[in-house]
Amino acid sequence: MVLIKLVLLAALAMTAFAANSLLCRMALVDTDIDPASFTFWRLTSGALMLTFLVVMRNQKPLQEGNMASAIALFVYAAGFSFAYISMTTGAGALLLFGAVQVTMISWGLFKGERMSTLQWGGFLLALVGLILLLLPNAAVPQLSSALMMLAAGIAWGVYSLKGKGAKFPIEATAGNFIRSTPLALVLLVIFWPGGEFHAEGMAYAVASGAIASALGYALWYSILVHIAAIKAATLQLSVPVLAVFAGWLFLDETVTLRIILSSLAVIGGVAMVIWVKKAAG
Template sequence: MTSYRNVVLFVLLAAAWGSAFMAIKAGLAYFPPVLFAAVRYDVAGVLMLAYAAYATERWRPRTGDEWRLVLVGGALMIAGYHAFLFVGETETTSAVAAIVVSLSPILTTGFARVLLPSERLTPVGIAGLLLGLVGVAILSLGKPHPEGLVTPGFVGKLLVLAAAVSFALGSVLTRRIDADLPIETMEAWSMVLGALMMHAVSLARPAESLAAVEWTPEGIAALAYLSLVASALGFLVYFDLLARLGPIEINLVSYVAPVFAALSGWLFLDERVTLATVVGFLVIFAGFCLVKRRALARELPRLRAALSPGR
């Protein structure tokens, strides 16, 4: 029974996080991008803070290291990641954005080998990292364009890549900070601080203001879906699966989510999946398998046992 529960939750998490890219794209028709991301985490941050107060005994940071932890998480994993992602998605499709973001586990490993003294990148690992970047290049270039490389779509993909870099760097830097803070509390305060940072960025962008928001039913539905389903509910499922399956299996969500991003983008936004999108995804996934080959080899027997029927 437990194995079926894990499979169902894994698929639901991939569906929630994958379809979030479609909801972002849909909501961008009614919200300025950085303000949209900030309001999303105004809602999600308050909900997660309430959950942290309910589920843990440490609902707020206390030491300097704990505040540094949530500051790095808020700046890079929430504000940096989502500001780049939302602006980038104004010029690219849901599926492509999800696939570029799936490079994050590969980039995280690369940053870890550089910034964490206990870890190093082997030649095969370097090949996996380069393969992942080749996958992004395939997605970014696609067919030749008469205007050259620097087209809006190309710039959009580079911004989504910057989002993946920001998240990966934040993941590694938070591991360098020695702070014993529950993950729920860390995520909640990172969301709150990240939302405040994005509001500051939005105020600094001339094209963004509350007056530019169109409070349509579609826009409100996109905001509610991102705040309640993709963020609040998604992270609750994530915390549960992280404890049950571990970080390696959870990383695989990044490679199932693009399938749901493509399906939801096609169903709701009439987005087309190109051959370059499929090939780029497969190349990035191959890079992930190379980078994580040892961890996957260790975890595969346990994962197979956990997911096998009858357990």
């Protein structure tokens, strides 16, 4: 029963991550909001939502979390928003989650985690599925955008790794969001001359921050204490697949046979890493 609950919670968290990609693309492409404003409203609304949840639990909003995690959260959110201005969804997702995998798996191996031959096979199968899904549709991104998305992926990997030690995930997430908002405000001020207020874009940012980010990240923090870094990294390979199907549902993007096959490869590969036991010895 506990395992089933963990799987369901993980599915919800991955859905929230995919929703962030969808909301960001819709805001930056279909509205006039700029990436600095999107980042600010996303983090601020997330901080407000989490503060409300913490207060309702009779806790203090800043009693958990730390500045290092807040900086990692800010770098991820800002890099994510700015990178998506000049790259396709596929290229961005591939760079983002590729960087996450390298960061978390490298740390896991450094700390002594090991994968069996079948688990490595599952990880490679998931990567092949991602490449099949994303590369044929990905325009070559600008170097600056690629570097920003890579930085965002590394920052998210660091944030996830630091979250593994959180005893109180909701309070920790709240503290991190609150500490990140001044950084987002500085970013907004720096880019203010080029910023434009747009109600629809702000609504997307608030939905991303208060729901997909605040609630999704708190949920992710609560799951991380139960799974190894390597499995946590591989689990996130499913997010680009979910994002593709979200684009099909909400943006009328075509789902081809290639998309279906690559999705099966990613999901199957993730399942192999999570469920296959490490070989003895």
